[in-house]
Amino acid sequence: MTPIKTLVRRTVPAMLLCLAAAPGPAQPPQAAPETGPGSAAAAPRLKPLPPPSLNFYGSPGLIDLPSAEMLPDGQYAVTYSWFAGISRYNMTFQALPWLSASFRYNGIQDLNLFGFSTYYDRGFDVRARLWRERGWLPEVTLGLQDFAGTGIYAAEYLVATKRFEAAALGWGRGPGRLKLTGGFGWGRLGSNGGIATTGGTRPGFVGGDTGGELATDQWFRGTVSPFAGFEWQPDERWSFKAEYSTDAYVTETRDSDVFEHKSAANFGVEYQRSERLRLGAYYLYGSEFGLTAQIQLNPKHPPTPMAVPAPHPVVPRSHWATEQAHWGRDWAASESRQRQIRDQAAEALKADGLVLEAITLEGTRAELRYRNPRYRSAGQAAGRAARALAQTLPPSVETFRLVPVHRGTGLAAVEIRRSDLEALEFSPDAPDALFAATGVSEAGPLPPEALFSAELYPAFATSVSPYTRPAYFDPDQPFRIDAGLDFAASYAPAPGWRIAGAIRQRLGGNVKNGRASNSVLPHVRTDQVEYAQFGTTLENLYVSRLWKPGRNLYARASAGLFESMYGGVSGEVLWKPVNSRLGLGVDLNYVVQRDFDQRFSFRDYRVLTGHASAYYELDRGYQLQVDAGRYLAGDYGGTFSLNREFDNGFLVGAFFTLTNVSAEDFGEGSFDKGFRFRIPVDWLLGKPSRSGFGLTIRPTQRDGGQKVVVPDRLYAPVRAAHRRSLEEQRARFWE
Amino acid sequence: MTLIRLTAALLASALLLGGCARGPEEKPGELEVLQAVGEQISRRRKPAPPAATLTRALLDQQPQNYIEVAIENRDAKAYLTRVLERRDSHPGTIEVWRTQDNVSLAFRQGMVIATRGLGGGLLSAEVPAAEGVGGPARGGARRYTLRADGNGQRVVNMACRLHDLGPETVEIVEITRSVRHLQEYCEGAGGVVVNDYWVDSRPGRALVWQSRQWAGAETGYVRIRHLQR
Numbered sequence: 004m005t006p007i008k009t010l011v012r013r014t015v016p017a018m019l020l021c022l023a024a025a026p027g028p029a030q031p032p033q034a035a036p037e038t039g040p041g042s043a044a045a046a047p048r049l050k051p052l053p054p055p056s057l058n059f060y061g062s063p064g065l066i067d068l069p070s071a072e073m074l075p076d077g078q079y080a081v082t083y084s085w086f087a088g089i090s091r092y093n094m095t096f097q098a099l100p101w102l103s104a105s106f107r108y109n110g111i112q113d114l115n116l117f118g119f120s121t122y123y124d125r126g127f128d129v130r131a132r133l134w135r136e137r138g139w140l141p142e143v144t145l146g147l148q149d150f151a152g153t154g155i156y157a158a159e160y161l162v163a164t165k166r167f168e169a170a171a172l173g174w175g176r177g178p179g180r181l182k183l184t185g186g187f188g189w190g191r192l193g194s195n196g197g198i199a200t201t202g203g204t205r206p207g208f209v210g211g212d213t214g215g216e217l218a219t220d221q222w223f224r225g226t227v228s229p230f231a232g233f234e235w236q237p238d239e240r241w242s243f244k245a246e247y248s249t250d251a252y253v254t255e256t257r258d259s260d261v262f263e264h265k266s267a268a269n270f271g272v273e274y275q276r277s278e279r280l281r282l283g284a285y286y287l288y289g290s291e292f293g294l295t296a297q298i299q300l301n302p303k304h305p306p307t308p309m310a311v312p313a314p315h316p317v318v319p320r321s322h323w324a325t326e327q328a329h330w331g332r333d334w335a336a337s338e339s340r341q342r343q344i345r346d347q348a349a350e351a352l353k354a355d356g357l358v359l360e361a362i363t364l365e366g367t368r369a370e371l372r373y374r375n376p377r378y379r380s381a382g383q384a385a386g387r388a389a390r391a392l393a394q395t396l397p398p399s400v401e402t403f404r405l406v407p408v409h410r411g412t413g414l415a416a417v418e419i420r421r422s423d424l425e426a427l428e429f430s431p432d433a434p435d436a437l438f439a440a441t442g443v444s445e446a447g448p449l450p451p452e453a454l455f456s457a458e459l460y461p462a463f464a465t466s467v468s469p470y471t472r473p474a475y476f477d478p479d480q481p482f483r484i485d486a487g488l489d490f491a492a493s494y495a496p497a498p499g500w501r502i503a504g505a506i507r508q509r510l511g512g513n514v515k516n517g518r519a520s521n522s523v524l525p526h527v528r529t530d531q532v533e534y535a536q537f538g539t540t541l542e543n544l545y546v547s548r549l550w551k552p553g554r555n556l557y558a559r560a561s562a563g564l565f566e567s568m569y570g571g572v573s574g575e576v577l578w579k580p581v582n583s584r585l586g587l588g589v590d591l592n593y594v595v596q597r598d599f600d601q602r603f604s605f606r607d608y609r610v611l612t613g614h615a616s617a618y619y620e621l622d623r624g625y626q627l628q629v630d631a632g633r634y635l636a637g638d639y640g641g642t643f644s645l646n647r648e649f650d651n652g653f654l655v656g657a658f659f660t661l662t663n664v665s666a667e668d669f670g671e672g673s674f675d676k677g678f679r680f681r682i683p684v685d686w687l688l689g690k691p692s693r694s695g696f697g698l699t700i701r702p703t704q705r706d707g708g709q710k711v712v713v714p715d716r717l718y719a720p721v722r723a724a725h726r727r728s729l730e731e732q733r734a735r736f737w738e
Numbered sequence: 739m740t741l742i743r744l745t746a747a748l749l750a751s752a753l754l755l756g757g758c759a760r761g762p763e764e765k766p767g768e769l770e771v772l773q774a775v776g777e778q779i780s781r782r783r784k785p786a787p788p789a790a791t792l793t794r795a796l797l798d799q800q801p802q803n804y805i806e807v808a809i810e811n812r813d814a815k816a817y818l819t820r821v822l823e824r825r826d827s828h829p830g831t832i833e834v835w836r837t838q839d840n841v842s843l844a845f846r847q848g849m850v851i852a853t854r855g856l857g858g859g860l861l862s863a864e865v866p867a868a869e870g871v872g873g874p875a876r877g878g879a880r881r882y883t884l885r886a887d888g889n890g891q892r893v894v895n896m897a898c899r900l901h902d903l904g905p906e907t908v909e910i911v912e913i914t915r916s917v918r919h920l921q922e923y924c925e926g927a928g929g930v931v932v933n934d935y936w937v938d939s940r941p942g943r944a945l946v947w948q949s950r951q952w953a954g955a956e957t958g959y960v961r962i963r964h965l966q967r
Binding site for chain 1: 828886888
């Protein structure tokens with residue numbers, strides 16, 4: 004809300020300006036006003052204000068203490084903090100406006116406990132806002148820190164934060180801000196200055212167990228201590244922080260000698276270096292100097308806004324088909340004329356990066372089957388395809404049926420009237436108006452009279468590209484990586500068929516120096532180090548076929564070497580109606596483990612693995628997937644995964660798998676879990692692309708609950724072409 | 739050290755192989771990023787030649803009319819030619835102007851209603867247009883639909899007052915024009931937008947010779963001049 008005073012201040016000069024204006028030579032181009040009406044600063048903003056600063060645990064907060072603030076929805080933060088040889092790498096994701104989750108990897112140098120000199124550990128935090136700040140009420144948040152696993156940082160807290168306008172130091176535009184924070188902490192945050200005990204004694208921290216289980220027995224138990232602090236932001240860039248910490252660092256200072264805890268007061272200063280980077284320096288516990296680097300980014304606000312070359316405007320047929328004779332349908336009877344039209348349409352599509360696969364031309368209707376190797380947004384691809392048809396087809400064609408095709412299979416049909424295209428391009432609500440007039444339906448079988456592109460099959464494609472393969476969380480070296488080049492080739496002899504392979508040449512890396520497996524299960528995934536001994540490998544070589552066996556059904560069959568560790572045969576069927584949020588699928592694979600050298604030989608381990616899967620599209624881009632079936636080690640169980648995919652393709656998700664393997668047999672971590680990201684290339688570069696960098700991180704890679712990775716899985720491409728995705732992408736149609 | 743050497747080797751080989759993807763398949767993401775980095779470097783090395791000074795004599799040699807569009811927040815300037823003039827069911831004539839490097843702007847009676855190819859652009863707009871009137875015909879509601887939140891859209895509703903600031907003259911490349919200065923003062927969506935139009939003051943002419951208009955949060959203000967004789 005704009006305060007009334009500011010409004011008056013802004014409006015009055017503008018009115019004076021109106022009165023003062025008199026005939027005479029204006030001085031354009033004049034300098035743009037820097038503030039006040041007419042300046043860029045006064046115009047509406049769509050980007051949110053600078054987000055809250057983060058603490059040493061990567062959550063909004065002070066220094067070592069949390070505050071009650073939440074990040075903007077969807078925000079993603081990576082922080083590094085260091086003091087006294089204690090380093091923490093934190094990743095925080097604001098999953099919902101009131102809920103955030105963090106993952107942390109930390110190292111404590113010279114702890115000399117639990118059999119390690121430097122102690123590495125992983126942990127998860129979750130925070131939920133109980134209510135927002137309003138009136139005199141502060142914002143209040145409940146947090147569980149390091150709530151699962153071995154819990155070296157285990158703590159629970161209830162914290163309140165209230166923001167005030169405060170003195171500015173003069174060089175900023177707006178007023179300064181003061182944030183007061185106070186709360187109660189348990190566990191680590193109750194280890195200093197306790198005032199009471201709730202729920203009896205808290206079980207102590209035991210280092211070196213397998214972890215992975217929720218530590219419900221200790222939540223909100225034991226001593227509770229009040230903590231407090233403040234952050235003063237004199238302008239947009241600087242902030243000063245002070246806090247009274249209730250973390251006594253018992254393990255680090257009494258059981259070991261990592262640093263000396265002389266005082267509970269911490270002080271710090273932070274500077275917002277750029278929109279995304281914030282740096283801080285601190286003095287902690289009366290004896291130590293500390294640092295943080297905080298990077299925040301929001302999937303909704305890409306580094307470069309997507310710029311696509313402007314399309315050619317639709318020229319209404321009334322401009323160029325001015326005579327009655329132009330509107331005839333005789334052309335449809337001539338095969339050579341049809342072929343000519345197909346080639347013109349293919350040319351127009353090619354200019355926009357689309358590939359004409361087949362076209363069916365009737366007097367008043369046309370069905371275009373096209374491939375989209377350029378645009379992530381199915382809506383944008385449909386828009387460009389519609390424009391290409393409007394540009395090239397004879398005037399008598401009024402209905403366009405646009406069918407995006409993935410590996411020869413039609414995914415959906417978008418039906419648009421050409422006159423709507425002509426009428427709505429410049430209407431005030433062009434994106435919504437056109438989507439309202441668009442029909443989305445099942446692709447249906449390919450019409451028998453379809454004219455295929457003359458130049459498409461057989462198709463041969465090759466690429467040479469760099470690759471990286473990371474390995475995480477080895478206690479000796481937390482991060483290892485291999486990198487090199489992939490030489491890939493594919494051959495499509497006919498629609499739906501594909502033969503593909505890739506040879507991988509490692510140029511360097513250190514994954515091969517990692518830990519050997521200590522798993523008691525069949526080593527279905529933990530022999531990573533053995534596989535990494537070989538530098539020139541056949542990454543994959545397979546044949547696959549995709550087809551549509553019936554209405555709302557999609558099918559795939561593959562055979563060959565699917566990934567570096569497995570080869571075999573695989574089949575999959577997916578049921579996904581175009582207008583439904585629900586999809587159901589079944590996949591069955593008989594696979595054999597490949598030899599460590601990753602050429603054509605196999606090891607003596609074979610398994611039948613497969614799952615029944617249910618997929619559901621929730622609101623806000625959330626996608627739920629539940630799988631049940633048999634995993635690679637022969638274990639039975641289920642996987643639950645929740646992804647949030649932003650409409651620009653940025654994805655953040657988490658998953659866990661529970662199987663009939665006991666926590667003891669599974670080993671460290673007790674069960675399989677992890678999280679994943681995908682950063683789209685188009686999001687990074689601001690120009691259209693369909694590729695992205697995917698990353699799945701597991702706190703520990705074990706053998707229970709593992710799946711085989713088969714190329715050309717069905718759900719993702721099918722979903723992206725269906726109604727919900729098109730609706731989300733409708734704003735892109737005219738672009 | 740090994741990591742740096744490795745990255746260098748990767749980068750070098752990939753740049754060497756740049757464009758090493760053939761056939762009707764999607765390009766690997768790593769390749770696209772490396773190519774973008776390569777383009778960025780070569781662009782830094784070879785800055786664009788300075789633009790020729792704009793003179794009336796130069797303009798007179800051109801076979802078609804141009805408009806000059808300057809985007810204030812990125813110090814960019816371009817010359818656009820008209821690719822389409824049409825009407826639809828809403829009042830006013832629509833004109834689409836386009837640069838050679840595929841950026842286009844659409845106007846209704848001289849008011850910006852769409853930008854394409856700029857990134858984070860103006861998807862569509864409702865403007866107070868009327869037949870035969872250059873620039874805004876009245877105050878009242880104005881609606882901008884903007885690209886926002888990734889691939890989504892955000893509607894910005896504003897309430898405008900129209901001020902006639904009276905007759906003025908503007909000089910556009912050696913020619914002085916008599917114009918009326920119209921100013922739209924719009925409030926809404928937590929901000930203020932001021933659009934200025936300098937409209938031909940001869941009777942029966944509705945050409946907006948020059949304007950400064952807001953084209954969305956990302957593009958900001960654009961200045962437009964008609965360079966024709």
